[in-house]
Amino acid sequence: MDNAPDRGRPDIATPLVAWFRDAARDLPWRRPGFPAWGTLVSEIMLQQTQVARVVPRLEAWLTRWPTPADLAASPPGEAVRAWDRLGYPRRAIALHAAATAIAEQHGNVVPRDVDALLALPGIGDYTARAVAVFAYGDRHPVVDVNVRRVLARALLGHGQPGPAKAKQDLPLMESVLPEDRDAAAATNAAVMELGALVCVARSPACDACPIADRCAWRAAGYPEHDGPRAPKQARFAGSDRQVRGLIMAELRSSDVPVLRSEIDLVWPDDAQRERALASLLRDGLAVGDDAGGYTLPSV
DNA sequence: CAACCGTGGCT
DNA sequence: TAGCCAAGGTT
Structure with missing residues (x-):
């Protein structure tokens, strides 16, 4: 057990993992024995899409297509239909193409290597690491919008994360991870969960935060955001x-x-x-x- | 790097 | 209620 923080930063991993053991939501992809294929499908469905909307579609998807080869054997249009109203349907096409590549080039086994995952369509920096960590338990920093917000607040003292920079947050998350693989995987999940449940974008529940005592943003008196903001979403109506x-x-x-x-x-x-x-x-x-x-x- | 890519929940 | 936001990726 080596949870020593780097660069004099406070240890947030230990209290967050302890908090996560009690507070973690019971989600399908956290069930024991959940397949790596299910993790991959869930992560793609979860791109810019809320958990509550994903869960029913995910379960139907995995019942119908239990392995990548099963999906590859169906027409891509069936994947688009099963995607239903999850949005960004290009993800369904990409997932079908990824399943085909996995079936044909990886022996129907979801790759464990981050670079092999990155080579698959629809899988970028976040999803590749999420699969390697959550499906296989490997030690990589996993950085999504929740993680970026928690790190910005707890470690940098900023109210909001800046615009997503090319891999700039990976070293920061890396500095938070314990050396131990399992502890590192748990830390990734715990930081993400804190951002999803407590350290949310608007009206964070600091009273319920397990690392409030070491949060740089709180210590600084919750300063308003000053730096560059993430670009606003384009108007949807009429687009x-x-x-x-x-x-x-x-x-x-x-x-x-x-x-x-x-x-x-x-x-x-x-x-x-x-x-x-x-x-x-x-x-x-x-x-x-x-x-x-x-x-x-x-x- | 900025723009584009859906849909719905929440305040 | 209009706007913000969501387990991002591609071009």
């Missing part, structure tokens, strides 16, 4: 994203090709509708057939 979503809803709900005349009904602006449809075709989320209809991808 191309909304139009894409409306077209995708049509395609998902139809067993037969959707005619142009039906797609024309989902949005009044011709140019924007055409732009959205073209981008869906480009992304492989929609396919045009010979008869001028559109479907989800069947191959």
Whole structure:
């Protein structure tokens, strides 16, 4: 047990892991024996998507496709349909492609190596490490928005994390991790859970925080955020994203090709509708057939 | 690096 | 209620 903090920083790992043992939510991917494939699917579903919306889709997904090869054997359009309304349906296409690569190039076993995971479509810096740590118990820093916020507050004394910089937070999280593998994995999960349940973006529950006594932000009197902020999300109403979503809803709900005349009904602006449809075709989320209809991808 | 990519919960 | 925010990734 080596929990010695680096660089004179306070030890947040020990109290957070102790807190996590009691406070951790009972989530599917924390069940004993949960497969690495399930962890991979869950992490992709969880990208920018709340836990409560993911859980039911995840369980249905794993029942239908218990291994990567099972998913690879279905058409990608079925993955898009099962994705339902989780949003960012390109993730479903990427997950299908990742499953195909795992089945064909990795013996149907989800890779354990971070670089091998990074080479899969739809898997970036966060997801690769999350799979290596949460599915395989390896020792890597896992940095998502929750972790960035906890570190910004507890260690740097900032109210909010700055814009996500290229891997700048990885060394900081690394400095928090105990040497021991299992303890490091638990610390990753605990910091993330604190950010999700207690050290939330708005109205953090500092009274219930297990590291309030060593929080730099609290010690500094909760200064307002000064540095650069993360960029604001683009307006959704009236956006191309909304139009894409409306077209995708049509395609998902139809067993037969959707005619142009039906797609024309989902949005009044011709140019924007055409732009959205073209981008869906480009992304492989929609396919045009010979008869001028559109479907989800069947191959 | 900035812009883009869905959908819904929460205050 | 309008806006913020969510276990990010790709281009």
